[in-house]
Amino acid sequence: MTAGLTLDTVTVRARGRTLLDGVSLRVAPGDFVAIVGPNGAGKTTLLRVALGLLRPDAGQVRVEGRDVSGLKPGERAALLAWLPQRLEAAEPITALEQVVAARYRFPESRRASETAALRALAEVGAQDFASRPVTELSGGERQRVAVAGLLAQETPLVLLDEPANFLDPAQQLELYTRVGHLWRAGRGLLCVTHDVNVLTHARAPGTRAPRVVGLTGGRVMFDLDYDAPDLGEHLGALFGVRMHSTSVDGHRVFVGLPRGGGAP
Amino acid sequence: MKLRLWAVLALCGVACAVAPFIGPGFSADTADFIFWQLRVPRTLMAMLVGGTLSLVGAVYQSLFANPLAAPSTVGTTAGATLGALVAIVLGARLAPGGLPLITAAAFVGALGVSFVVAAIAAGRRVRMNDVVLAGIACSMAAGALATGLQFSADSAELMAATRWSLGHLPQVGYSGVLLLTPFAVVTLVGLLTLTRALEVFIAGEEHAESQGVPVRRVRTVAIGLGALGVAACVAWCGPIAFVELIVPHVVRRTLGVSRRVLLPGSVVVGAAFLALCDASARVVLPGRELPVGVVTAALGTPLLVYLVARGRS
Numbered sequence: 001m002t003a004g005l006t007l008d009t010v011t012v013r014a015r016g017r018t019l020l021d022g023v024s025l026r027v028a029p030g031d032f033v034a035i036v037g038p039n040g041a042g043k044t045t046l047l048r049v050a051l052g053l054l055r056p057d058a059g060q061v062r063v064e065g066r067d068v069s070g071l072k073p074g075e076r077a078a079l080l081a082w083l084p085q086r087l088e089a090a091e092p093i094t095a096l097e098q099v100v101a102a103r104y105r106f107p108e109s110r111r112a113s114e115t116a117a118l119r120a121l122a123e124v125g126a127q128d129f130a131s132r133p134v135t136e137l138s139g140g141e142r143q144r145v146a147v148a149g150l151l152a153q154e155t156p157l158v159l160l161d162e163p164a165n166f167l168d169p170a171q172q173l174e175l176y177t178r179v180g181h182l183w184r185a186g187r188g189l190l191c192v193t194h195d196v197n198v199l200t201h202a203r204a205p206g207t208r209a210p211r212v213v214g215l216t217g218g219r220v221m222f223d224l225d226y227d228a229p230d231l232g233e234h235l236g237a238l239f240g241v242r243m244h245s246t247s248v249d250g251h252r253v254f255v256g257l258p259r260g261g262g263a264p
Numbered sequence: 265m266k267l268r269l270w271a272v273l274a275l276c277g278v279a280c281a282v283a284p285f286i287g288p289g290f291s292a293d294t295a296d297f298i299f300w301q302l303r304v305p306r307t308l309m310a311m312l313v314g315g316t317l318s319l320v321g322a323v324y325q326s327l328f329a330n331p332l333a334a335p336s337t338v339g340t341t342a343g344a345t346l347g348a349l350v351a352i353v354l355g356a357r358l359a360p361g362g363l364p365l366i367t368a369a370a371f372v373g374a375l376g377v378s379f380v381v382a383a384i385a386a387g388r389r390v391r392m393n394d395v396v397l398a399g400i401a402c403s404m405a406a407g408a409l410a411t412g413l414q415f416s417a418d419s420a421e422l423m424a425a426t427r428w429s430l431g432h433l434p435q436v437g438y439s440g441v442l443l444l445t446p447f448a449v450v451t452l453v454g455l456l457t458l459t460r461a462l463e464v465f466i467a468g469e470e471h472a473e474s475q476g477v478p479v480r481r482v483r484t485v486a487i488g489l490g491a492l493g494v495a496a497c498v499a500w501c502g503p504i505a506f507v508e509l510i511v512p513h514v515v516r517r518t519l520g521v522s523r524r525v526l527l528p529g530s531v532v533v534g535a536a537f538l539a540l541c542d543a544s545a546r547v548v549l550p551g552r553e554l555p556v557g558v559v560t561a562a563l564g565t566p567l568l569v570y571l572v573a574r575g576r577s
Binding site: 076077088089100 | 467470475
């Protein structure tokens, strides 16, 4: 049995298009794997396949050694938690109720669920708006509640789909710092993003670097450490620009420049 | 919030208790009979039907994440109407018994159409919007067949069909109440046990699935149970307009959207609302009874518009 999430030569086709083409990937507990790539690269498809929401046409997805499509929803929810691009409640339920929903998989009393949910909200500093409707929260507050949901589900693996997409820079920083906490608590993380620089927020000084997997046209182009010297080159090729790596306050960041050179 | 909850519950209890007393006065010698044999069973019937329809409406709205979803969305009402029409057109000649045959046919029609929709909902790749579309398509097909039947019916049959389609609470005494009770109880208890799963549905069905909800099973069970309960109600009373749509929204705006309040709240408020509507139907045109479907729309629409308008400001 292999711990973590394994994609083994996964291929997904839809309407004559190949969305994923023989993708192999492994996320072990304690790994932070970032999937980067241009729009339409197949990033979201990859997450949906990993979650078992989509069946691959070829290849296999295994979680803790078991085929994900053979798992019951309850079993799968015990292993994988998912934060979609936008988690929107159709109606103004309270933040507490939203986090309580993440406890569905536990056969426990309502009171126990609420206690666990409140603990998760406190962990992300959201206890003050536990009883406020989620629809009235700001984007950053809403994402904090969503992270509390991930905590409350208590899974070894967490899948995130561009969680900072609609956030301003301060909120992005805060969110990825929390994602970093999830990671250092021993969870395996698979995070889709098209901005690699946010990953630096998730790191604490002296810790391991996240892994960056480049995806385009449904294929894995590279699988490198964030600190790999040639990551910039690969990122540039992936996005069709020149990627220059530089250091700001000891953080490695990447700047995209036009291909023809020119600008310093 | 707690106080408001108890206030609404108390109000509903009073409404149900008062309902049989509302209506034109009656002389002393017939009072007992009218009160115990007509009005009390009618009120009980109204409570059963109102509670069931409202809960099914609330569950469908939660399930489809669509505030306009109702039993009519999944074809239940159209199927019942088709069944009743078939019975009226054929049965007027075949069965002198009349009502039970129409009731049985409406029940079969409602179940038939909604189980087609439930079967579609059970499909693996099917999304909620597809289910709504399938429901609308099945409704239209059943409606077209019904219209075709009406076209070939004679005037007496047409009149009977029109009356049936207005929605009414029949003079059935306790036998009707007893027949409806098991269906209502199964529907109410079954649907209320889905509360926990429906709470998770608020953030979308895929997310619910990722949190461990067996989505396909929940929606098949919900649509199936809902169809059973509504079919039983519609079979006796015809399609009573608006109850299943209005009551959940009234509850939402007075007691909140939490499924743990909305679902049981809809049962209680729905029961009281229909009992009260039925009582008002006796008062509006004394001697001649207005179909209760007319009253539910007449009373419910202003209430809903008021609540929506208040919510906006």
